[in-house]
Amino acid sequence: MEVAERSAAISGIGQSDVGRRLGRNPMELTLDSCLAAIEDAGLTRDDIDGLATYPGNLIAAPGFSAAGVTEVQDALRLNLNWFSGGPEAPGQLGSVIDACMAVACGLANHVLCFRSVWESTAQQKGVVPGGGSGGGNYRASGFMSWTLPFGAASAANWIALFAQRHFYEYGTTREQLAQIALNARHNAGLNPKAIYRDPMTLDDYFAARMISTPFCLYDCDVPVDGSTAVIVSRWELARDLRRPPIRVEAVGTALHGRPSWDQFDDLTTMACRDAGPMMWSRTDLKPADVDVAQLYDGFSFITLAWLEALGFCGKGESGAFVEGGKCIALDGELPLNTGGGQLSAGRLHGYGFLHEACTQLWGEGGERQVAGSPLLAVAAAGGGPLAGCMLLSRS
Amino acid sequence: MLTMPDKPFRILPRLNADNEFFWTSGADGKLRFRRCQDCGYYIHPATPICPECLSKRIETEVVSGRATLLTFTENHQPWIPGFPTPYVIAIVEMVEQEGLRLTTNIVGVPAEELVIGMPLRVKFESYDDVFIPLFEPELQ
Numbered sequence: 001m002e003v004a005e006r007s008a009a010i011s012g013i014g015q016s017d018v019g020r021r022l023g024r025n026p027m028e029l030t031l032d033s034c035l036a037a038i039e040d041a042g043l044t045r046d047d048i049d050g051l052a053t054y055p056g057n058l059i060a061a062p063g064f065s066a067a068g069v070t071e072v073q074d075a076l077r078l079n080l081n082w083f084s085g086g087p088e089a090p091g092q093l094g095s096v097i098d099a100c101m102a103v104a105c106g107l108a109n110h111v112l113c114f115r116s117v118w119e120s121t122a123q124q125k126g127v128v129p130g131g132g133s134g135g136g137n138y139r140a141s142g143f144m145s146w147t148l149p150f151g152a153a154s155a156a157n158w159i160a161l162f163a164q165r166h167f168y169e170y171g172t173t174r175e176q177l178a179q180i181a182l183n184a185r186h187n188a189g190l191n192p193k194a195i196y197r198d199p200m201t202l203d204d205y206f207a208a209r210m211i212s213t214p215f216c217l218y219d220c221d222v223p224v225d226g227s228t229a230v231i232v233s234r235w236e237l238a239r240d241l242r243r244p245p246i247r248v249e250a251v252g253t254a255l256h257g258r259p260s261w262d263q264f265d266d267l268t269t270m271a272c273r274d275a276g277p278m279m280w281s282r283t284d285l286k287p288a289d290v291d292v293a294q295l296y297d298g299f300s301f302i303t304l305a306w307l308e309a310l311g312f313c314g315k316g317e318s319g320a321f322v323e324g325g326k327c328i329a330l331d332g333e334l335p336l337n338t339g340g341g342q343l344s345a346g347r348l349h350g351y352g353f354l355h356e357a358c359t360q361l362w363g364e365g366g367e368r369q370v371a372g373s374p375l376l377a378v379a380a381a382g383g384g385p386l387a388g389c390m391l392l393s394r395s
Numbered sequence: 396m397l398t399m400p401d402k403p404f405r406i407l408p409r410l411n412a413d414n415e416f417f418w419t420s421g422a423d424g425k426l427r428f429r430r431c432q433d434c435g436y437y438i439h440p441a442t443p444i445c446p447e448c449l450s451k452r453i454e455t456e457v458v459s460g461r462a463t464l465l466t467f468t469e470n471h472q473p474w475i476p477g478f479p480t481p482y483v484i485a486i487v488e489m490v491e492q493e494g495l496r497l498t499t500n501i502v503g504v505p506a507e508e509l510v511i512g513m514p515l516r517v518k519f520e521s522y523d524d525v526f527i528p529l530f531e532p533e534l535q
């Protein structure tokens with residue numbers, strides 16, 4: 001099988017300021033990250049001939065999307081040979097995977113990929129999440145029409161239902177789930193850009209207010225303002241750039257079950273169940289070869305689901321795998337969410353994991369750098385019916 | 396259909412040709428789904444072609460209203476003003492067909508007494524033109 005994504009490389013990364021209620025123009029944050037990534041790759045904007053983003057500039061929950069392809073193309077006066085932006089994709093990283101395919105097919109040489117959020121500032125303005133006006137006449141449509149009438153307004157509720165079923169079938173506990181949050185907080189303490197950096201104990205975790213059982217506040221990621229960008233380049237071109245290129249070894253984009261939060265056949269896992277094995281089917285590398293894992297934690301349970309889906313442990317065994325936290329620590333068998341994840345470093349919505357994977361592969365993690373010069377990383381993003389993952393190697 | 400005086404504020408679904416039968420079904424106290432007349436498959440959410448056998452012979456049929464609790468969460472976060480917390484959100488499976496599921500609320504029982512797998516039955520709460528299907532424990 002020809003694995004097209006192996007013709008693609010990550011050649012640069014960039015990130016804007018990240019914070020709570022920055023009150024900054026979200027377009028400015030977006031352009032900050034885009035220009036940083038272009039410079040990081042050793043390119044200029046004249047070299048950029050492709051543009052990709054998730055979810056595009058759609059009308060959605062407040063702050064969910066700061067900019068689409070059109071705004072960034074125009075702001076940077078880019079001459080594009082290929083572009084793509086939209087929400088119907090295998091997770092947030094679907095946009096980056098699209099870019100890999102575009103360079104592999106010769107549609108573009110250097111694709112600027114970005115994801116921008118400004119949920120922290122937008123939500124402060126008091127608009128009701130879920131796209132509604134909050135007025136008495138608002139009615140729910142689409143998938144939300146099946147959940148909002150029951151007060152299931154948030155992915156916190158939808159994912160909690162999966163977590164509870166996992167607890168029931170496999171005996172997973174809140175103590176185990178807590179390790180995802182505690183590990184993220186520990187690593188965030190070593191990341192100067194993280195949002196929540198104060199140490200957290202298991203007692204702190206259990207003292208936190210409940211959101212939707214079994215999720216307490218610390219099982220839920222923190223909305224922020226911020227933008228992340230990466231440059232996807234054709235492999236042959238990336239070799240001559242500023243940085244040693246990071247090869248895209250394999251990607252996973254499958255969704256075999258029903259594309260739904262409540263109709264998926266197995267309520268102990270999600271779309272990641274299909275994306276993970278697909279990724280491994282496209283490479284001879286194995287889960288045991290992975291040096292560092294950056295797995296989506298919009299809610300803590302999603303990380304457990306990704307650990308199983310990617311074969312780092314068996315089905316139903318993720319609770320035991322993370323128990324005590326040693327295995328997933330920076331000096332553990334599988335260093336996990338080394339920058340603090342979305343739980344403690346902020347909800348950069350998928351792209352933050354890819355950014356951190358590249359940071360680790362380039363050995364630029366500072367105090368949180370995994371020892372031993374990691375060569376192989378996984379970045380995975382998405383929960384529910386959204387799932388996409390990438391296997392990345394440093395040459 | 397008795398209307399509960401203390402019912403919460405609910406954001407109602409926008410009715411359309413595909414879902415109106417479902418949300419108005421409770422007017423006579425009965426729950427309905429679309430069902431393929433060729434292979435017997437219940438289809439939810441409704442589609443014009445049966446996803447199992449691709450037949451277009453699809454009709455609306457009454458079901459028993461009995462279901463099993465697949466999973467639940469007790470929500471404590473006040474997402475919606477006027478919807479008092481805590482409340483239980485659940486996914487239930489209708490006894491008629493594996494995988495025929497609804498997201499709903501479990502009412503009439505404290506969260507501590509809920510057990511996954513327990514039998515449930517539908518009851519409705521009415522709002523304007525909409526009858527919201529909720530579930531409560533089936534009396535043994």
Ligand SMILES: [Zn+2]
Pocket residue numbers: 431432433434435436445446447448449450
């Ligand atoms: Zn049929």
